Amino acid sequence: MDTVEFTPTFEQLAWTFGGVEPIMKIKPGTMLRLWCEDAYSGKLRSTSDLPSQCVDINQVNPQTGPFYVEGAEPGDTLALHFVALEPARDWGVSTLIPFFGGLTGTDRTALLQDALPELTWVYQYDRARHLVTFEAARSDFRLELPAEPMLGTVGVAPPAREVRSSLVPERFGGNMDTPEMKAGATCYLGVNVPGALFSVGDGHYRQGEGEACGTAVEGAMNVTVIVELIKGGAPAWPRIEQDDWLIAIGSSRPLEDAWRIAQVEMITWLGELYGLDPMDGYQVVSQTAKAPIANVVDANYSSAVKIAKSLLPAPNAYGGMHDHLRSLGSA
Amino acid sequence: MDTVEFTPTFEQLAWTFGGVEPIMKIKPGTMLRLWCEDAYSGKLRSTSDLPSQCVDINQVNPQTGPFYVEGAEPGDTLALHFVALEPARDWGVSTLIPFFGGLTGTDRTALLQDALPELTWVYQYDRARHLVTFEAARSDFRLELPAEPMLGTVGVAPPAREVRSSLVPERFGGNMDTPEMKAGATCYLGVNVPGALFSVGDGHYRQGEGEACGTAVEGAMNVTVIVELIKGGAPAWPRIEQDDWLIAIGSSRPLEDAWRIAQVEMITWLGELYGLDPMDGYQVVSQTAKAPIANVVDANYSSAVKIAKSLLPAPNAYGGMHDHLRSLGSA
Amino acid sequence: MDTVEFTPTFEQLAWTFGGVEPIMKIKPGTMLRLWCEDAYSGKLRSTSDLPSQCVDINQVNPQTGPFYVEGAEPGDTLALHFVALEPARDWGVSTLIPFFGGLTGTDRTALLQDALPELTWVYQYDRARHLVTFEAARSDFRLELPAEPMLGTVGVAPPAREVRSSLVPERFGGNMDTPEMKAGATCYLGVNVPGALFSVGDGHYRQGEGEACGTAVEGAMNVTVIVELIKGGAPAWPRIEQDDWLIAIGSSRPLEDAWRIAQVEMITWLGELYGLDPMDGYQVVSQTAKAPIANVVDANYSSAVKIAKSLLPAPNAYGGMHDHLRSLGSA
Amino acid sequence: MDTVEFTPTFEQLAWTFGGVEPIMKIKPGTMLRLWCEDAYSGKLRSTSDLPSQCVDINQVNPQTGPFYVEGAEPGDTLALHFVALEPARDWGVSTLIPFFGGLTGTDRTALLQDALPELTWVYQYDRARHLVTFEAARSDFRLELPAEPMLGTVGVAPPAREVRSSLVPERFGGNMDTPEMKAGATCYLGVNVPGALFSVGDGHYRQGEGEACGTAVEGAMNVTVIVELIKGGAPAWPRIEQDDWLIAIGSSRPLEDAWRIAQVEMITWLGELYGLDPMDGYQVVSQTAKAPIANVVDANYSSAVKIAKSLLPAPNAYGGMHDHLRSLGSA
Structure with a gap:
């Protein structure tokens, strides 16, 4: 590398x-x-x-x-x-x-x-x-x-x-x-x-x-x-993957709009990963998402929405990119 | 009982x-x-x-x-x-x-x-x-x-x-x-x-x-x-104590106001518990608080602000009421 | 009387x-x-x-x-x-x-x-x-x-x-x-x-x-x-009629929601008065409505949306109630 | 010219x-x-x-x-x-x-x-x-x-x-x-x-x-x-002068913040024009300002705040610039 x-x-x-x-x-x-x-x-x-x-x-x-x-x-x-x-x-x-x-x-x-x-x-x-x-x-x-x-x-x-x-x-x-x-x-x-x-x-x-x-x-x-x-696949808003979590970040004002953006981005992501209909995706985030506020001080406020991978079928986001980079980084 | x-x-x-x-x-x-x-x-x-x-x-x-x-x-x-x-x-x-x-x-x-x-x-x-x-x-x-x-x-x-x-x-x-x-x-x-x-x-x-x-x-x-x-001691807004967390809940619209309420309530609580000046309390919540959103759907939106007790000197909230009730409940 | x-x-x-x-x-x-x-x-x-x-x-x-x-x-x-x-x-x-x-x-x-x-x-x-x-x-x-x-x-x-x-x-x-x-x-x-x-x-x-x-x-x-x-005809939100204006008042937080409520109420009213399709009503308010803020201080904020009657076909709101009461009041 | x-x-x-x-x-x-x-x-x-x-x-x-x-x-x-x-x-x-x-x-x-x-x-x-x-x-x-x-x-x-x-x-x-x-x-x-x-x-x-x-x-x-x-005198936010009105425009989200910006800018302007204390200026805008919403659709929402010159002592904004340009324009 x-x-x-x-x-x-x-x-x-x-x-x-x-x-x-x-x-x-x-x-x-x-x-x-x-x-x-x-x-x-x-x-x-x-x-x-x-x-x-x-x-x-x-x-x-x-x-x-x-x-x-x-x-x-x-x-x-x-x-x-x-x-x-x-x-x-x-x-x-x-x-x-x-x-x-x-x-x-x-x-x-x-x-x-x-x-x-x-x-x-x-x-x-x-x-x-x-x-x-x-x-x-x-x-x-x-x-x-x-x-x-x-x-x-x-x-x-x-x-x-x-x-x-x-x-x-x-x-x-x-x-x-x-x-x-x-x-x-x-x-x-x-x-x-x-x-x-x-x-x-x-x-x-x-x-x-x-x-x-x-x-x-x-x-x-x-x-x-x-x-x-x-190549391709650009998400509309920033996403973060960790070993245990899928995360989307929305940024806007008022704070509820930042949260809405992150929720919709996560529903989109669930659709990409599992072919899940948006209404079912809405239901899944409603019962599984964590929603830690990021900032309420900047030019836009930011809201994170995250779902534990343990609650979901094993996701294969971006072709397993996170796991790939994780193993490269550990090496 | x-x-x-x-x-x-x-x-x-x-x-x-x-x-x-x-x-x-x-x-x-x-x-x-x-x-x-x-x-x-x-x-x-x-x-x-x-x-x-x-x-x-x-x-x-x-x-x-x-x-x-x-x-x-x-x-x-x-x-x-x-x-x-x-x-x-x-x-x-x-x-x-x-x-x-x-x-x-x-x-x-x-x-x-x-x-x-x-x-x-x-x-x-x-x-x-x-x-x-x-x-x-x-x-x-x-x-x-x-x-x-x-x-x-x-x-x-x-x-x-x-x-x-x-x-x-x-x-x-x-x-x-x-x-x-x-x-x-x-x-x-x-x-x-x-x-x-x-x-x-x-x-x-x-x-x-x-x-x-x-x-x-x-x-x-x-x-x-x-x-x-x-007797006495009424908090301005709801507070929750768990074994490991102190929590305040604010409810208003837009969502940032719910968060502000909960933040200020927590700073007030830190002042009660530790005699902490509000500006120092502001600093402590800035570096230690978790801020999970509660609801973005009701007549008012609700925001929780919580601090791990493990980060703080042992709090004695309401004369140890939580521990007292906890032990009663376990019995 | x-x-x-x-x-x-x-x-x-x-x-x-x-x-x-x-x-x-x-x-x-x-x-x-x-x-x-x-x-x-x-x-x-x-x-x-x-x-x-x-x-x-x-x-x-x-x-x-x-x-x-x-x-x-x-x-x-x-x-x-x-x-x-x-x-x-x-x-x-x-x-x-x-x-x-x-x-x-x-x-x-x-x-x-x-x-x-x-x-x-x-x-x-x-x-x-x-x-x-x-x-x-x-x-x-x-x-x-x-x-x-x-x-x-x-x-x-x-x-x-x-x-x-x-x-x-x-x-x-x-x-x-x-x-x-x-x-x-x-x-x-x-x-x-x-x-x-x-x-x-x-x-x-x-x-x-x-x-x-x-x-x-x-x-x-x-x-x-x-x-x-x-009898009947209850508007969802308060309406005001003056000699020269039709007005709807929305109240909520944040202020844009108060404005949205008043806009939608006015579009509903235009539909009642003229049989106007909501999309055309949306267009009419977009080009004709005045939007003076009412309050930004109360438990809810209030926004007025008003249209000059002179811009519209003569409205017959509530069967001419305003004109009727106006003439009674003048007497 | x-x-x-x-x-x-x-x-x-x-x-x-x-x-x-x-x-x-x-x-x-x-x-x-x-x-x-x-x-x-x-x-x-x-x-x-x-x-x-x-x-x-x-x-x-x-x-x-x-x-x-x-x-x-x-x-x-x-x-x-x-x-x-x-x-x-x-x-x-x-x-x-x-x-x-x-x-x-x-x-x-x-x-x-x-x-x-x-x-x-x-x-x-x-x-x-x-x-x-x-x-x-x-x-x-x-x-x-x-x-x-x-x-x-x-x-x-x-x-x-x-x-x-x-x-x-x-x-x-x-x-x-x-x-x-x-x-x-x-x-x-x-x-x-x-x-x-x-x-x-x-x-x-x-x-x-x-x-x-x-x-x-x-x-x-x-x-x-x-x-x-x-030279100098830059206002913090856009101001407009008409023959009959002084106007300030705030732009932000949520809409109440756009309004707040315009209100504060107008109080600042009253202070410049009349040496008015901000608390008295706050009172003057509270009783005299019109507040027509400008937009609730753009990247920021905009709110105008305006006061009729007829309610105020004759203002001499920017050394009479508006009247000067008005007369040039008419010529």
Whole structure:
């Protein structure tokens, strides 16, 4: 298997999906070992570093990429199998940013109240114990929490000539902020432009579902990912396969529309896998789906819908791609 | 412990929260063994029984109750610990009801499209193997699914003189349709009127998160519940405690508001348990909360927010009420 | 024409739709001259009277009624023609109430920000010039504004055994807070219970569309209304007819659903009036409807959809009921 | 005054805001006489021309532009005064497009129901009487409606490197679909990139508020517009000034957020014009604002909030820019 290592310089970081020249061309079947900067571009390092003072709003959520996948054409399906996600620093950072987050007025839910206080929390990462430590800012309180590394942002270039900020989750993937995007997961994305032009970023050392305050335990990440290409079969919305789960991710506003998108995508997938009529598929998701919220803070809200494979006849999604990549990654 | 058995006649069923005389008075500390009719009032028994033909729309989601809890006053907290939920029939039923459900236009999301086909699925319940079996209506497809009994509807009389249909989830509980309401769970509800006037119903042999099509595997249920009263301390919104989880349930529209309510309620609870400042509480839920959607089909949508106790210092919620009732229930 | 005058004592005020014994029985064709207390129950009289200190939250938005209309049965249509709305005091009051209003977090849009300042504005009403005067609380600014009296709340008892707070706008009418409910308007409401049990209240000396801060220029009102009954023909949602406009009012959340309801109701009405196919009706509203928002602050949001009669063939709604009542009222 | 006439060839049409080289550079103070193609790129000409067969989904809503305004820098304010909007053809077209519109499931409000029928209506435009004629497709019904020409789409290049489809309404203007964008209106837009790069298109011969079915009476338009530049003062969201009204336009989902944005923008504007404290401004909009919905069908929904100048002290917005351009346009 071709293996490529890449650590971008600051100048090589991408800030959008679409609109950026590929950083390199790769063949399907390549394994990439990538370094991803954190969502603050690494500018926050202590509790006294506040986002409004230290972070350039035009330089947030940097992406490593985009990569041009040889042979990828619109209508194809890109498969990204995450072999490993490893914290690249010994600390991660979360913040309260004025008028950003799920429990405050925002630029969209425009209100007249004062902003919440701006705060920065630094979580030390204990590599040996694979823990991050929360130290309360305004209380005497401390928690050790298991590290559960994931990627907030995985996407391809959008269709219809658009260029979107890396802060946006959409049909093309992007900033979905779902904890399902973890090591062992295979993400399937529809290709919209020649080469697919995918990028990844926004490492989280851990995150609650919803990402309530707008930021996870943000940290630089070493990402090992195998890239494969499936001709045709482009899903309308991002899908994720894990060893035990089939997952669809919808992103829109209001949140019920994100959920509806993911439900319908899952019903479509069940139809592809089992020839199941949509009404029967509707019934199956109604009784079997889990529905963990992904984010309620980004430009679109994201909702995951997932079904345990153990409840279903053994699925053969994309010709067994996940199992194939899983075994390649284990090797 | 006082133990009371009660199986309502059809005439004794309640259809609202509030507006109904109590079916009996009970003392705090009583264990109730109740029978609950299914949400269709038992009118659907085969795949040819369609809701529009067999079910009276004014007789859906019947409640067993209400019970007057002696000593309960507005501002108090009712604790309902579910010792056992046992399917009372050998079959459950799910349906597609015209213009009802999450993936169709409704009376609220008023559209001009034709209704989806009306369909009834009957799930046989295998008591020995604790399984329900899905038989597809329009495809050749069959699934055996673990029974996971839960109650869709648990609530008290609402405040401010209101009487609400048992189809409504709200501040007072009601038709939240969350799989978290299962055996082993303790539900905490704020008391709004003297006696609390709680009732339960809407047994589900299993349900996916979101209850996409609007109905779970609906089935009559034998419910064993211990009722306790905590003076004062009424939560603003329903809370659930399980052996391993703290849970808050918000209900509103759009779905993001249901999620916001549950998040804020959880932050309030963390403040009560640990003296945690709200901004630190916001941070803790941001990194630790699970957020499974409960329903996206009822008069209000419901969202659960839950935190694993294992991530927190040992909580002492309501003076250890859950552990106390748990041990009583096991005895 | 029978004419009845009625001024309720405080004890006679109603606080809900449904759940209240009728204050009197009237025959269809009766003209009522009613006095309505303001939404604060008259408790705010100066800029130093703050809602949280002076107003009992269980005694807001009092209704005059309910009236039992002889012969009214479920499925019938109640017609209320407002002959005159006359300010009953020389002042009205608006307020900022903590966590209430469209530009603040609320009990539903639950956020962590501090409340906006609590403020009371008193508007003097100049009867001769029919003006109300705004005096800014925190700026040196004053506006004379035309009085445009309207009723925020007009409704009947709800169906399905429910009792709803007078703060709620719904299918049964209620707290719609639309400036379209003014002298000269005829409101059509579907009857849900024998006698209809309608009530009116919540006089506004003027209000912007949306009622952004949650309160209009609230003032006691003398209301002259003719009550008529149409057998059958109950509209699904409230309709209003004025000399120049046909109007439908939808109430739900999110706001787009309120708009959808009103659009579909209007398309239904066009079908009734002209035999117009729903797809053609959809086209007609698409090119002719005005869509002024009513409220974005109440338990449901309300949206009005209206079409100028001048654009349509002369409508004969409800057998010319509006013109009939209009001429009676003028006499 | 410099006057420039420009009729784009098909190849010169723009399909996005941002991402396109300017079609020409102009000086502030220039009057442009532009021809705008209709939203279907002129491909629909009879009732048998259906969008799914005749229209390329990647070639809808073409823009005339973008124009580079000399001296325009980020933070500046572009003023576009529409002197005249004149139908350029003798017919306009509206359609029902599958899964597009406000009263159907869509790609976002993803449902399982069948699509509505696909339909095309052609409206003849009677230039002499300035009327368009509706001929029902499935009923025997005909309406003559006043032509009320407007532009659905007016915008500048977005910030933060984004490129957005011309179907999107946003902070940068775009496809707001508000009938307020008519001859005599001055639109103020914040500049995001050097030269502003504005374009216009999407002529409507008339449109209801909400644009319910997703398309107005779409028609090619001759547009006469004077372009001016104000240094600094960029509004956060689009503003419109007419002879009699101040207007702000918010665009987001759900619809209440679009309304909130427009309300807050108007309160900000009142603060700029009169030094009014935001809480007093909140009160003023609460009692004086009109709130006509603009669209409930596009990628974002749009809401207009407007206040009659007659209710306010004479405003001096942007140094009297509107009156200045108005008089230039009349000359």
